Amino acid sequence: MKVRADIAELLRAGNLTHAEIARRLGVDRGTVRKVQKALGLPGPRRGQARAHASLEEAFWAHIEPSEDGHARWTGYRDDRSGLALVFHGKARVPGPRLAFRLRYGRDPVGRVTHACGRPDCHAGSHLADDVTRAANRRADRAFERIFGDPP
Incomplete structure (x- = not known):
């Protein structure tokens, strides 16, 4: 072999x-x-x-960073939904929610989406919740008021 x-x-x-x-x-x-x-x-x-010492350690054990800033999830995914799940003790946390919490220091509000467009990416800075999406929309409107509509 x-x-x-x-x-x-x-x-x-x-x-x-x-x-x-x-x-x-x-x-x-x-x-x-x-x-x-x-x-x-x-x-x-x-x-x-x-066994991992913490939920954070369990998360990082299944992240594969890439040179372009993305972070691919290599751990367990739910069979039905395909959602990345992090396990520690009795805790079972969705990977994107934990990645967001680790990046921003707070729990996400509403649904977490992959702002970079790659559903396998778990880089915290590439994730958005309702609060960050609303802030981005406000910034886009302000930009349009200052510089006009994009070409």
Whole structure:
């Protein structure tokens, strides 16, 4: 079997479950399991997923920043809605709401939308709630009053 170097590297690090490696690299868990067996590494212990010290740490463990400022969610998504969910203890928080709270220091008002247009992006500065959308509309109207309608 040809062993993928990226899977082998994450398996040898030993701090991710097969599911986390599969999500991060976009492969099937079976592929990760086959590489683990081919390398002769011990399998993960059941129920021994790495615990996070806080909800914030659980969030950052599943964020993959990109050079263009976006932050891709690599963690769990609800099967029906596709919504990113962050788990810590008994807490289950939608990823966009937590990203917004971490960025702005307050809970979002109303629905959180991806202002950058990328639904997989969880960069806090790329998210907007009712308050920020209203402020942006006011700023747009003021701009139009000063400079006229955009071309």
